[in-house]
Amino acid sequence: MRLSRYFLPILKETPKEAEIVSHRLMLRAGMIRQESAGIYAWLPLGYRVLRKIEQIVREEQNRAGAVELLMPTIQSADLWRESGRYDAYGREMLRITDRHERDMLFGPTNEEMITEIFRAYVRSYKDLPLNLYHIQWKFRDEVRPRFGIMRGREFLMKDAYSFDVDKESARHAYNRMFVAYLRTFHRMGLKAIPMRAETGPIGGDMSHEFIILASTGESEVFCHKDILDLPIPGADTDFQADLSPIVSAWTAPYAATDEMHDKAAFDAIAEDRRVTARGIEVGHIFYFGTKYSEPMKANVTLSDGTETPVHMGSYGVGVSRLLGALIEAHHDDDGIIWPTSVAPFHVGLVNLKTGDAATDAACEDLYAQLENAGVEVLYDDEDTRAGAKFATMDLIGLPWQLVVGPRGLKDGIVELKNRSSGERVSLSPQEAVNRLV
Numbered sequence: 247m248r249l250s251r252y253f254l255p256i257l258k259e260t261p262k263e264a265e266i267v268s269h270r271l272m273l274r275a276g277m278i279r280q281e282s283a284g285i286y287a288w289l290p291l292g293y294r295v296l297r298k299i300e301q302i303v304r305e306e307q308n309r310a311g312a313v314e315l316l317m318p319t320i321q322s323a324d325l326w327r328e329s330g331r332y333d334a335y336g337r338e339m340l341r342i343t344d345r346h347e348r349d350m351l352f353g354p355t356n357e358e359m360i361t362e363i364f365r366a367y368v369r370s371y372k373d374l375p376l377n378l379y380h381i382q383w384k385f386r387d388e389v390r391p392r393f394g395i396m397r398g399r400e401f402l403m404k405d406a407y408s409f410d411v412d413k414e415s416a417r418h419a420y421n422r423m424f425v426a427y428l429r430t431f432h433r434m435g436l437k438a439i440p441m442r443a444e445t446g447p448i449g450g451d452m453s454h455e456f457i458i459l460a461s462t463g464e465s466e467v468f469c470h471k472d473i474l475d476l477p478i479p480g481a482d483t484d485f486q487a488d489l490s491p492i493v494s495a496w497t498a499p500y501a502a503t504d505e506m507h508d509k510a511a512f513d514a515i516a517e518d519r520r521v522t523a524r525g526i527e528v529g530h531i532f533y534f535g536t537k538y539s540e541p542m543k544a545n546v547t548l549s550d551g552t553e554t555p556v557h558m559g560s561y562g563v564g565v566s567r568l569l570g571a572l573i574e575a576h577h578d579d580d581g582i583i584w585p586t587s588v589a590p591f592h593v594g595l596v597n598l599k600t601g602d603a604a605t606d607a608a609c610e611d612l613y614a615q616l617e618n619a620g621v622e623v624l625y626d627d628e629d630t631r632a633g634a635k636f637a638t639m640d641l642i643g644l645p646w647q648l649v650v651g652p653r654g655l656k657d658g659i660v661e662l663k664n665r666s667s668g669e670r671v672s673l674s675p676q677e678a679v680n681r682l683v
């Protein structure tokens with residue numbers, strides 16, 4: 247991508263409405279634009295990151311055996327009347343009336359709809375286990391939308407729903423998502439800690455929030471230091487196998503959100519191993535049994551011919567919120583520092599003297615070589631000051647900056663800067679390409 251043809255509306259001033267660093271940096275780097283309170287347009291740079299995050303989430307869901315579909319954003323109120331949640335959900339639900347005076351709503355979540363789809367087709371235990379997910383926009387009319395896309399009203403969520411014959415197999419489904427989440431957040435360069443969370447009336451131990459520690463987080467959380475250093479399950483994890491050893495290892499050290507906090511248990515931990523922090527909820531997994539299948543009559547026939555309401559769980563990831571969480575975790579005074587796996591581009595190619603024939607030619611050659619090798623390059627081919635170019639590159643946080651100027655070229659060298667370490671090396675253009683592909 248050539249910067250001269252791209253749309254990257256960088257802000258020089260720090261927007262004063264933004265209270266936290268991720269929101270400020272997203273606005274300054276031209277990633278999002280607020281259209282209404284808590285409702286954002288995704289500008290090209292922000293949209294690229296959103297898609298990268300979404301793709302990692304998708305790959306790990308697929309690896310864990312979940313199956314992707316896509317449900318609509320607009321739902322019928324009747325579905326929610328069946329589950330009893332139409333009235334219970336309250337004012338976070340955006341209610342809409344169509345031209346025929348039918349009550350509709352913009353989905354805040356999809357338990358009802360997926361249960362409706364399930365019951366329309368699945369009758370037998372033989373079709374289970376099943377896990378269906380989608381990645382779709384949700385709307386929740388939050389009382390206090392804030393922190394940019396971290397607490398938006400319209401936001402992108404991955405929500406998966408598992409269906410099993412009984413609680414024991416539902417536990418396997420739960421464990422698969424648990425492990426998938428460990429891998430998902432790790433691949434993005436985030437340390438997300440599964441913490442015991444409220445289960446509501448069902449009780450039990452099958453609800454975890456995945457939390458990123460950050461001073462700007464909205465929840466207060468407590469954990470044992472040990473959990474911060476546990477190994478992440480590899481890509482070769484067998485999701486057909488029993489995953490409970492992994493889940494047990496991750497649930498053994500103390501880790502709980504505010505609502506589930508057990509002060510006595512926490513105080514029993516050696517003082518220097520106790521972590522009290524603030525956290526951002528980026529995912530939430532939950533077993534809720536027959537809460538929806540019972541009222542909505544989503545039953546399956548068992549091998550002995552009897553019928554049972556299907557056991558369900560739901561598993562959410564805040565895809566758009568993750569952008570904010572990522573920036574909270576990866577930035578410095580100059581801007582964002584994207585982990586490679588989610589970076590909007592891999593390399594920023596900086597032409598220090600556009601119009602200079604040798605520099606232009608060298609840049610064009612590097613650009614072509616990198617693009618042909620499948621490396622995503624943002625080529626700053628604009629005629630602006632070097633200082634402004636460097637500031638923009640640091641702000642948007644691409645992992646590598648490849649700087650090309652007439653002076654270096656005379657000696658046959660270009661400069662490669664690592665955004666994260668700040669390390670710069672001088673090397674030949676060919677060496678630079680070799681390092682980047």
Ligand code: ATP
Pocket residue numbers: 355386388395396397398399400401402403527528529530562563564565566567
């Ligand atoms: P919160 O406690 O932050 O309000 P929640 O518990 O209401 O979130 P869930 O119903 O568990 O949210 O939804 C699954 C995921 O969707 C959350 O873990 C979070 O990452 C994301 N999410 C929820 N609400 C928002 C929002 N208003 N803006 C952005 N992401 C959100």
Ligand code: MG
Pocket residue numbers: none
């Ligand atoms: Mg909420």
Ligand code: MG
Pocket residue numbers: 527
């Ligand atoms: Mg919550």
Ligand code: MG
Pocket residue numbers: 455527529530
């Ligand atoms: Mg939650």
